[in-house]
Amino acid sequence: MCFYIILEKKQVMKMIRYEVKKVFSKTGGKIALLMLTGMLILVCFLTVKSVEYVDEQGVSRSGIAAARRLREDKNKWAGEITEDVLIEVLQKNREINASKEYQSTDYRENDKAYARKQGFSDIRDMINHAFTAFREYDYYRVDSVTDEEVGSFYERRIAGLNDWLYSEEAKDIYSEEEKEFLLTKYQELKTPFYYEYADGWKAFSEYAPTLIMLTVLILGFPVSGIFANEIQLKADAIFFSAKLGRNKAVLSKIGAGILMITGIYWVMVLLYSAVVFAILGTGGAGCAIQTGLGGWKSFYHITYLQEYLLIIFGGYLGSLFMLTLAMFLSASTRSAILAVTVPFVLLFIPSFLNDISALSKVLGLLPDQLLQMGQAAAFFNLYHPGGKVTGALPIIMTLYPILFAAMLPVLYHVYRKTQIQ
Amino acid sequence: MKIELDHLTKNFGEFTAVDHISLAMNNGVYGLLGVNGAGKTTLMRMLCTLLRPTEGTIYCNGRDIWEMDSEYRSLLGYLPQEFGFYPEFSVQDYLLYIAALKGIRPVVAKKRVKELLVKVGLAKAAAHKMKKLSGGMKRRAGIAQAMLNDPQILILDEPTAGLDPNERIRFRNLISELAEERLVLLSTHIVSDVEYIANEIWMMQEGRIVHQGTAKKIIDSMPEAVWECMVEKRMVSVFAKKYKISNMKTDQDGAILRIISQGKPCEQAKRAEATLEDVFLYYFGEKAGDENDTI
Ligand SMILES: Nc1ncnc2c1ncn2[C@@H]1O[C@H](COP(=O)(O)OP(=O)(O)OP(=O)(O)O)[C@@H](O)[C@H]1O
Ligand SMILES: [Mg+2]
Numbered sequence: 001m002c003f004y005i006i007l008e009k010k011q012v013m014k015m016i017r018y019e020v021k022k023v024f025s026k027t028g029g030k031i032a033l034l035m036l037t038g039m040l041i042l043v044c045f046l047t048v049k050s051v052e053y054v055d056e057q058g059v060s061r062s063g064i065a066a067a068r069r070l071r072e073d074k075n076k077w078a079g080e081i082t083e084d085v086l087i088e089v090l091q092k093n094r095e096i097n098a099s100k101e102y103q104s105t106d107y108r109e110n111d112k113a114y115a116r117k118q119g120f121s122d123i124r125d126m127i128n129h130a131f132t133a134f135r136e137y138d139y140y141r142v143d144s145v146t147d148e149e150v151g152s153f154y155e156r157r158i159a160g161l162n163d164w165l166y167s168e169e170a171k172d173i174y175s176e177e178e179k180e181f182l183l184t185k186y187q188e189l190k191t192p193f194y195y196e197y198a199d200g201w202k203a204f205s206e207y208a209p210t211l212i213m214l215t216v217l218i219l220g221f222p223v224s225g226i227f228a229n230e231i232q233l234k235a236d237a238i239f240f241s242a243k244l245g246r247n248k249a250v251l252s253k254i255g256a257g258i259l260m261i262t263g264i265y266w267v268m269v270l271l272y273s274a275v276v277f278a279i280l281g282t283g284g285a286g287c288a289i290q291t292g293l294g295g296w297k298s299f300y301h302i303t304y305l306q307e308y309l310l311i312i313f314g315g316y317l318g319s320l321f322m323l324t325l326a327m328f329l330s331a332s333t334r335s336a337i338l339a340v341t342v343p344f345v346l347l348f349i350p351s352f353l354n355d356i357s358a359l360s361k362v363l364g365l366l367p368d369q370l371l372q373m374g375q376a377a378a379f380f381n382l383y384h385p386g387g388k389v390t391g392a393l394p395i396i397m398t399l400y401p402i403l404f405a406a407m408l409p410v411l412y413h414v415y416r417k418t419q420i421q
Numbered sequence: 422m423k424i425e426l427d428h429l430t431k432n433f434g435e436f437t438a439v440d441h442i443s444l445a446m447n448n449g450v451y452g453l454l455g456v457n458g459a460g461k462t463t464l465m466r467m468l469c470t471l472l473r474p475t476e477g478t479i480y481c482n483g484r485d486i487w488e489m490d491s492e493y494r495s496l497l498g499y500l501p502q503e504f505g506f507y508p509e510f511s512v513q514d515y516l517l518y519i520a521a522l523k524g525i526r527p528v529v530a531k532k533r534v535k536e537l538l539v540k541v542g543l544a545k546a547a548a549h550k551m552k553k554l555s556g557g558m559k560r561r562a563g564i565a566q567a568m569l570n571d572p573q574i575l576i577l578d579e580p581t582a583g584l585d586p587n588e589r590i591r592f593r594n595l596i597s598e599l600a601e602e603r604l605v606l607l608s609t610h611i612v613s614d615v616e617y618i619a620n621e622i623w624m625m626q627e628g629r630i631v632h633q634g635t636a637k638k639i640i641d642s643m644p645e646a647v648w649e650c651m652v653e654k655r656m657v658s659v660f661a662k663k664y665k666i667s668n669m670k671t672d673q674d675g676a677i678l679r680i681i682s683q684g685k686p687c688e689q690a691k692r693a694e695a696t697l698e699d700v701f702l703y704y705f706g707e708k709a710g711d712e713n714d715t716i
Binding site: 010011014015018021022025026229230233234235236237238239240241242243244245246247248249419420421 | 433466469470471472473490491494495497499501503504505506507508509510514517518519521522523524526527566570
């Protein structure tokens with residue numbers, strides 16, 4: 001019995017190997033691999049380039065050395081952001097504002113002044129956020145915040161939300177229960193924040209969606225080919241008349257698809273992570289995402305490390321879902337043409353519909369969100385599954401695994417029933 | 422091995438491609454003969470479970486082949502009319518992959534592939550890519566894949582189409598050799614392919630089997646006679662309008678016609694022995710001799 005199971009497993013594994021070989025022996029498959037490699041290099045480059053250090057001369061630099069110096073500068077401010085720290089930031093800021101470099105009309109002189117501010121630039125950003133209206137951002141707000149009022153920093157975050165929730169713009173969007181939910185979330189966030197240099201994580205979460213989306217788009221081509229190539233090559237007659245053609249061979253096609261998605265996705269994401277963190281560092285893993293510009297408003301209480309995990313696993317789930325859908329379409333239409341457009345449609349249609357606020361709740365649950373979990377964590381869509389208020393993330397993280405799992409048997413049955421006309 | 426077709430029918434919309442065929446086959450070689458569009462491929466696809474019949478069933482040793490599912494397919498070897506393969510695979514890899522699809526254990530598959538490559542004369546080309554093979558070599562790779570599981574039922578759809586005469590004869594011999602101890606069904610519209618190797622011939626027309634039996638029986642069933650006579654070239658069209666001409670050979674003096682006719686078509690005509698080709702033409706051919714491809 002055991003012997004047979006091992007034997008059958010070996011059979012399927014062997015067929016999976018051939019399926020993968022079929023895909024990558026074709027020129028199209030090779031081009032896809034080349035494109036993935038090129039894209040990975042490009043996104044790594046852009047990510048690393050996005051973290052800049054301005055030296056004493058006012059010159060912007062990026063790379064390993066620059067990141068290290070930025071880290072050193074920022075980590076002088078590492079620790080809990082208490083009132084004392086905030087006052088110190090204000091004083092330092094005022095001091096630099098008074099300098100002749102800052103006052104100069106020459107932008108190079110201004111850059112020299114900035115060089116001295118960048119150590120506390122993240123904290124400065126937070127103060128700007130806390131002291132401007134919820135939906136606005138004023139880069140110079142910090143210059144007019146007084147030492148007396150800066151102590152209300154954390155209360156202002158909550159008050160800003162409260163003001164917005166009851167403003168003309170938002171008062172009808174959320175029910176009382178939802179407003180309560182959001183305010184409670186804000187109040188529950190542990191203060192004072194712990195701050196540290198975390199630019200590696202921030203840069204990762206900014207550029208990871210680009211990498212993940214492009215991976216999915218490119219992978220759509222080889223993956224759709226798995227189910228369409230038999231028909232395209234007219235090899236289907238032999239395939240389906242073979243003993244295992246309508247059972248294990250179909251399983252191994254599905255297996256090959258999932259293997260390709262899994263293998264390539266993780267190679268891309270892990271190589272990308274390795275490059276980004278090797279150059280920009282992994283410091284700040286334990287900081288709350290609210291300590292950065294992107295996460296300030298989020299009502300999800302997670303650290304950068306947790307956000308990273310959310311991004312990479314959400315991305316994997318989204319890739320599995322979208323590409324399995326593409327496989328399903330190529331199996332049922334017997335052509336790869338429609339199937340390769342699946343990821344394109346799923347990724348680009350939502351961004352066209354973005355401006356229609358009536359759709360925003362639906363858009364928040366679409367699978368493209370899985371490929372950009374960092375951004376999704378900052379959205380304010382609320383839902384009521386089972387009477388409880390919740391954000392979109394828990395919903396999509398349960399919905400899509402279920403949909404993915406449900407698609408597999410359907411895919412199997414659709415392909416297995418193929419007739420050769 | 423016994424295959425029975427029971428009122429087997431396939432409609433494509435209004436069109437009936439296979440029309441209530443009921444037949445039985447045992448071991449031996451069956452030649453399915455019919456003009457283009459007769460329904461040969463459709464019939465074979467149903468025999469390979471690639472196409473569901475609209476009506477009727479197929480039994481293998483008394484069991485419905487669709488219920489037998491993979492058990493039936495494990496008995497099956499099929500060379501389709503349009504033989505598609507994976508162009509970038511080497512011949513060896515291609516065969517190993519099909520062996521895997523057929524559920525043959527890797528160790529056995531390796532041995533079997535080696536044997537078959539020798540048998541079909543592709544041993545030297547084992548490492549060549551499939552796309553680089555000549556038409557004849559591709560067919561031989563096709564036959565090899567069909568034979569991988571040592572099938573009890575071997576179905577070959579126009580296995581000799583597009584081959585040069587030499588290759589065709591070699592192929593015919595190969596098929597005869599492979600035909601022992603199994604049921605072979607091969608389709609063709611080239612009469613000479615089946616004349617020698619088929620034990621039983623089925624003549625198919627518009628989805629129905631119109632004549633069946635040994636070559637001799639079918640030849641004897643023709644109610645008209647075959648004549649050969651020499652005519653002037655300008656007379657050829659006159660004869661062609663009046664009679665079915667199964668062959669024509671021209672030289673300086675005139676044309677030698679092979680005419681199928683009840684009575685003597687002209688004074689100097691001599692009776693000739695009827696061949697299967699004549700019969701094919703008699704049943705399926707049209708007057709005005711358009712069947713020149715039945716070499
Ligand atoms: N999928 C289909 N849809 C509609 N009609 C079809 C389909 N497949 C076959 N036919 C029709 O059924 C008839 C029989 O086709 P089939 O391919 O079985 O003939 P055949 O005897 O194999 O011909 P050939 O010698 O040209 O291979 C033809 O008229 C063809 O047009
Ligand atoms: Mg045909």
